[in-house]
Amino acid sequence: MSFHEVRFPAALSFGSVGGPQRRTEIVTLANGFEERNTPWEHARRRYDAGVAMRSQDDLAALVAFFEARRGQLHGFRWKDWSDYKSCLPSARVDFEDQVIGRGDGTTTVFQLCKTYRSGQESYARPVRKPVAGTVRVGVGGLELREGVHFSVDPAAGRVTLEVAPPLGDAVTAGFEFDVPVRFDADTVQTSLASFEAGEVPSVPVVEVRV
Known part of the structure; x- marks a missing residue:
């Protein structure tokens, strides 16, 4: 297409x-x-x-x-x-808005997603078209720098980290899309x-x- x-x-x-x-x-x-x-x-x-x-x-x-x-x-x-945000409409985008993966010591590419929750149920929506310049990423509670620690493919919504996150560390992201x-x-x-x-x-x- x-x-x-x-x-x-x-x-x-x-x-x-x-x-x-x-x-x-x-x-x-x-x-x-x-x-x-x-x-x-x-x-x-x-x-x-x-x-x-x-x-x-x-x-x-x-x-x-x-x-x-x-x-x-x-x-x-x-x-x-x-x-159009990873957070509530009234909030500012933050690097801890969404958990997009967990470190396994090997994987460096993660798909952006937004999770919708109500009660005990949730739905994870893949985000394929993030807005360039708005994506913030963190690993283990520490924010990373775009162009230094990670890159973003705005046409596919994939984040590539320079170093694979340690086992169990949460990979988080905030963005507009x-x-x-x-x-x-x-x-x-x-x-x-x-x-x-x-x-x-x-x-x-x-x-x-x-």
Whole structure:
């Protein structure tokens, strides 16, 4: 899949609606009980970029971005304003936000991830598109320096340490991240008259696996 490492204008995604989608297969048995299963290990997020359009210049920027991506052909980065940090929205990114692995004395490459917890349950979401310059990493409670002790692949979300962490030491990270998406339609319909009357175009965007 072709992917452009460029972010949809953040000012235009601010105010958009959307969020995670799950797929659950439910079978109701003869006794009234249910069997539930899912073929998806990870959620897939959907958004509507159209609701954030506020001016004619916004529409022009949308059309330019859409044409440059050739519609649905090329993926791109999307800032989900409701979930773009490794920490709470009100907090600052810290190198101890997320545990991304444990040292075994050999492994030096670790995938960034964000864990969502509720009660006794948790879900670890792989983060493939961190924002360059925002990633902070630590080992055993001590922060490391990017470019000296570790490097980051912003296109894949992998952290490479210069030295393998000692056995049992927690590898932690904090970061901002984007969602890899594509347009979910090959058409953007705009009408200046309708826009001035308060109507906005529907511009569906869907997460892609990378």
